[in-house]
Structures are given as C-alpha cells and as structure tokens.
Amino acid sequence: MHLPPHLWPATTTHGPDGLTIGGVRLSDLAEEFGTPAFVLDEDDFRARCRAWREAFAGHDVFYAAKAFLCHQVAQWLHEEGLGIDVCSAGELRTARRAGVPGASLVLHGNNKSPAELAEAVDHGVALVVVDSHDEITRLSDIATRRGGRQQVLVRVTPGVEAHTHAHITTGTDDQKFGFSLSTGSAHRAISRIVDAPGLELVGLHSHLGSQILRPDVFVTAADRLVSLMADTVRTHGVLLRRLDLGGGLGIAYLPEDEAPDVRGLAPLIIERVHKACADGGIPMPRLAVEPGRAIAGPTTVTLYTVGTIKRQRGLRTWVSVDGGLSDNLRPALYDASYTASLAARTAARETEETVTVCGRHCESGDIVVDAARLPADLTIGDLIAVPASGAYHRSMANNYNAQPRPPVVAVRDGAARLVVRRETLDDVLRLDVP
Ligand SMILES: Cc1ncc(COP(=O)(O)O)c(C=O)c1O
Ligand SMILES: N[C@@H](CCCC[NH3+])C(=O)O
Numbered sequence: 001m002h003l004p005p006h007l008w009p010a011t012t013t014h015g016p017d018g019l020t021i022g023g024v025r026l027s028d029l030a031e032e033f034g035t036p037a038f039v040l041d042e043d044d045f046r047a048r049c050r051a052w053r054e055a056f057a058g059h060d061v062f063y064a065a066k067a068f069l070c071h072q073v074a075q076w077l078h079e080e081g082l083g084i085d086v087c088s089a090g091e092l093r094t095a096r097r098a099g100v101p102g103a104s105l106v107l108h109g110n111n112k113s114p115a116e117l118a119e120a121v122d123h124g125v126a127l128v129v130v131d132s133h134d135e136i137t138r139l140s141d142i143a144t145r146r147g148g149r150q151q152v153l154v155r156v157t158p159g160v161e162a163h164t165h166a167h168i169t170t171g172t173d174d175q176k177f178g179f180s181l182s183t184g185s186a187h188r189a190i191s192r193i194v195d196a197p198g199l200e201l202v203g204l205h206s207h208l209g210s211q212i213l214r215p216d217v218f219v220t221a222a223d224r225l226v227s228l229m230a231d232t233v234r235t236h237g238v239l240l241r242r243l244d245l246g247g248g249l250g251i252a253y254l255p256e257d258e259a260p261d262v263r264g265l266a267p268l269i270i271e272r273v274h275k276a277c278a279d280g281g282i283p284m285p286r287l288a289v290e291p292g293r294a295i296a297g298p299t300t301v302t303l304y305t306v307g308t309i310k311r312q313r314g315l316r317t318w319v320s321v322d323g324g325l326s327d328n329l330r331p332a333l334y335d336a337s338y339t340a341s342l343a344a345r346t347a348a349r350e351t352e353e354t355v356t357v358c359g360r361h362c363e364s365g366d367i368v369v370d371a372a373r374l375p376a377d378l379t380i381g382d383l384i385a386v387p388a389s390g391a392y393h394r395s396m397a398n399n400y401n402a403q404p405r406p407p408v409v410a411v412r413d414g415a416a417r418l419v420v421r422r423e424t425l426d427d428v429l430r431l432d433v434p
Contacts, residue, residue, distance in 0.1 A: 001341060004255045007387045009041030009299050011411075018344035019385055022411025026303055027344035029416055030383050033409050035305045036323030038394050039385075040419065042076070042412040045299040049080035052291055055266035059287040062106045064247045065091040067292030067391035068300075070408065072419040074098035083126070085247070085290045089116045096123055106244070106290070108155075110177050118142050121150055129153045129205045129244070131178055136192050136199070143198030150198060153205040153244055154179060156186045158224040162209035162217050162248065165334045171208030171221060178206070181224060187231070194236050203242025203285060204228060210293060211250040211334075215260050218245055219272045226273060230280035240285060245269065247290035251297040253388045254337055262294065293391035300390030302327060302406070303343060304368070306382045307360065317355040319374065321384060324359010324366045326403040328389060329396045332365045340372040343383040351376045357384065361401050394420065404428050 001014055012021050019026045022041050029039055052061045062083040065074075069084070074095045077084055083104040086092045095105055102124035109116070110131045117139050120128060130136055130152045143150040155178035160171045170177050179186040193201045204225045208217055222245060229240045251259050270287065277284050304321035311317045330336035340357055352373045359366040368386060397405040404423035409416050 006252045010044040011041050023414035024411045024416045035303050036327055036406040037303045038300050038408040040300045040408055040410045042410045046080055048295045049082050052262050053081050055262045062290045064290045064292030067296045068395045069094050070420045071098045074100050089119055127151055127153055129155050131155045140196035140198035149200045151200050151202045153203045154189050155205045156181055158206050158221045160208050160217055160221045162212045163214055164209045164211045168210040190232055203240045205244040207246025208248050210248050212248040213250045215265050215268055218269055222273050223276050226276035230282050243285040244288035247292050249294040251293055297388050297391035301385040301387045302389040304384045306380055319355045319357045324361045326400050327397050327406050328393050331367045338369045338386050340369045340384045340386045343385040345382055399428050402428050
C-alpha cells in the first residue's frame with residue numbers, strides 16, 4: 001500500500017497492524033470511539049503552527065477558526081504562539097473559554113451583529129476587520145458608547161482572481177465581502193473610518209479565496225494593497241502599520257496535487273511587500289496571515305466503516321460507509337475529490353479495483369470518494385480512512401437525516417483523547433419541542 005506522505009498526517013505509518021497515526025492503531029481507535037470519527041495528529045498540527053510562525057517571524061499568524069476549532073485546539077494554537085481569526089460569537093467564545101486573550105483575536109464577518117461587535121469590544125479583541133459601510137457606523141457607535149476606540153482593518157477586495165472554485169473566491173470585485181478597490185468603495189470606507197470617532201484605522205486586509213495553489217496571486221494582492229496604503233498617507237496623512245493578507249493557501253487532496261509550502265510562500269510575500277513599500281515611500285508594515293486549511297487540513301483523517309457493497313455487472317461498484325455528506329460537504333459543494341485507503345485489515349488482497357465510496361444519506365450527490373483504489377476483496381466491516389479531512393469537515397458537519405456528528409480524537413505519542421465528543425441521538429433530538 002502506498003501512502004503519499006503529502007496527503008497523510010505526518011506521523012502516519014503502515015505496518016502489519018494496518019495504519020497507525022500518532023502511535024495509535026486506527027483499528028483500536030475505531031473500537032474505542034466508533035466510526036465515523038475524525039482522527040487528528042496533534043504533533044503534525046503543532047508542527048504546522050510552528051512552521052507558519054517561523055516563516056512569518058516578526059509578523060502575525062491568525063489561524064482561521066472556521067477551518068476547525070475546539071477548546072483544546074484553541075489552547076494548542078495559543079501555546080504555539082498563533083492568534084486566532086474568529087467570525088462569530090461562537091468562535092469568539094470557544095477561543096476565550098480556552099484562555100486565548102482578546103489581544104490574540106481578530107474578528108471577521110460580512111454581517112456581524114451589534115451583539116457580536118459589542119462582545120468583541122468587551123473582550124478587547126485586537127482587531128475588527130470592517131467589512132461594510134453599515135458596520136463602520138455600528139462599530140463606531142458601540143466603541144464610543146464604551147468610551148474607547150476600536151482598532152480596525154478595512155477589508156479590501158483587490159480585484160484579484162484566485163483561480164479556485166467560484167464558491168470560495170472572495171477577492172474579485174463583485175463580492176458580498178469587503179470594499180472594492182476598483183469602484184472607489186475602499187477609498188470611501190477609509191475616509192469614513194478616519195473620521196469615525198470610535199474607530200482607529202491601523203491597516204488593510206484582503207482575503208482572496210480558499211484552496212489557492214498559485215503563490216503569484218498573493219503577490220499581486222500585496223502590490224495593490226501597498227499602493228492603497230501609500231495613497232492613504234497622501235490623502236489622509238494616516239500611516240497604516242498593518243497589512244493582513246488573509247488565508248487561502250491550498251493543500252493536496254489527491255496524490256498528483258502539488259501545494260505551495262509556507263516556507264517558500266512567506267519569503268516571497270515579505271520581500272515583495274518590502275520592495276513595494278520602498279517604491280511607495282512608506283515603511284514596512286507588520287504583516288498578518290490567516291491560514292486555516294493549510295494548518296488543519298492535512299493533520300486529520302476520517303475513519304469510516306464499510307456498511308454495504310453493491311457490485312454491478314458492467315457498472316461501477318458502490319461502497320457505502322457510515323458517514324458521508326453530514327461529515328464532508330465538500331464533494332457536494334465544490335466537486336472536491338479525495339482518496340481513501342484501507343485502514344486496518346492487513347490480509348487484504350494485493351489487487352485493487354476502482355470503486356465509488358458513497359455516504360449513507362438520502363442524496364445521490366452524497367459521494368465521499370468518486371474513484372477510490374481499494375482492495376478487490378473489500379468486505380463489510382472493513383475500515384476506510386480518508387486523508388486531508390481536517391479543514392471544513394467537522395466544522396461544516398451537519399445533522400442531515402438526523403445523523404449525529406462524529407467525534408474528533410486527538411492522537412499523540414501512542415495515546416488518544418477526545419477533543420470533541422460524538423453527538424448522541426439525544427443531542428440531535430434535544431431541540432425538538434414536543
Ligand atoms: C477572512 C478569512 N480569512 C482566512 C480564511 C481561511 O482560509 P483558508 O482556510 O483557505 O486558509 C478565510 C476562509 O476562506 C477567510 O474568509
Ligand atoms: N468551506 C470552504 C472554505 C471556505 C472558506 C471560508 N472563507 C472549503 O471547504 O473549501
């Protein structure tokens with residue numbers, strides 16, 4: 001069995017006992033925690049945090065909570081010196097309850113409620129990324145009523161195509177997010193914020209999209225934003241000290257995928273911003289980045305049990321597992337492709353066949369892996385692992401068909417512990433009002 005190392009968590013090994021992650025056999029995890037389950041390699045997660053911190057030393061890394069956040073992961077992030085980008089009261093509270101100080105948080109959202117903004121201000125959130133004209137008034141009023149000024153960034157859509165799926169493209173002109181550069185909206189927002197009594201404009205922000213595989217798009221955005229920073233000094237006499245280039249770096253999902261590494265990307269961005277600032281006659285700002293997928297994605301596999309196998313003469317073989325679009329919406333939403341491997345049985349036949357792994361939900365689009373190479377003697381009860389499922393899987397999990405959401409089990413040094421427990425049917429039915 002070949003496990004491409006760029007797809008699997010760093011500590012994955014394959015031996016006579018099947019697959020092991022963090023020194024724990026996946027078959028043992030299935031027995032103890034059941035399936036479906038997310039298995040998270042803590043060492044890999046922490047190593048990725050450190051790689052980002054080191055690559056952007058002297059700048060800020062705010063991990064994007066939306067990719068996946070829970071109490072213990074928020075603590076790991078804080079211990080590794082990363083801040084967190086939150087985009088709702090729920091994410092904000094998860095981070096705060098885990099002991100992450102407000103000063104390590106950035107708040108995002110195109111429709112932050114007055115209550116969320118007030119909560120953020122009360123928790124001393126370092127930066128609010130202002131996303132709309134309505135929010136300028138709303139946040140300024142809230143901060144003024146509390147007798148202070150909130151430090152903010154302006155979210156700019158710089159008109160840069162990220163070459164990713166349309167549903168996760170955010171940096172082109174016509175977006176619900178932010179203020180467009182080409183229409184003059186970003187310039188107007190800057191003027192209004194500079195005049196707003198409750199706001200202190202400290203920098204600019206852009207986020208081009210997600211699952212981006214081309215480093216050049218970040219460089220193009222950086223150039224445009226630095227030029228807007230220079231304009232802001234000329235027009236308003238305001239020197240912006242911060243530049244947040246968002247998240248979006250992609251990862252490999254299939255063996256043939258090649259994703260840029262942060263160790264190559266960071267110097268490219270930092271050097272380009274240096275040069276653009278020198279050309280524009282402004283000092284180098286403190287940079288920030290907001291990786292979500294590039295940290296969480298490769299650290300986790302989803303473990304499923306095979307429930308039914310439908311072999312059709314002349315047509316494909318359907319292998320159905322005990323999860324599906326309730327734990328992975330990405331194939332249905334973005335046509336995302338994955339691979340799978342047998343996780344436990346070792347006496348599998350060497351010959352493989354191509355099958356479609358599907359979920360158990362009442363949707364024909366409920367595909368887990370469209371074309372998986374699995375042993376030809378796959379049987380009911382076999383365990384299957386799907387790599388690269390740490391970002392936007394558990395965080396977008398849902399209760400379709402009243403399916404309880406899977407747990408997240410962290411593994412490290414031969415030990416496993418729950419970081420998110422499995423939902424029970426009682427949890428799922430709890431909100432029903434009889
Ligand atoms: C503002 C913002 N920052 C960061 C991210 C994280 O993106 P990714 O997980 O692709 O790195 C997102 C999501 O795309 C986002 O909307
Ligand atoms: N949910 C998306 C990423 C969206 C990022 C949100 N800004 C995905 O799975 O690819």
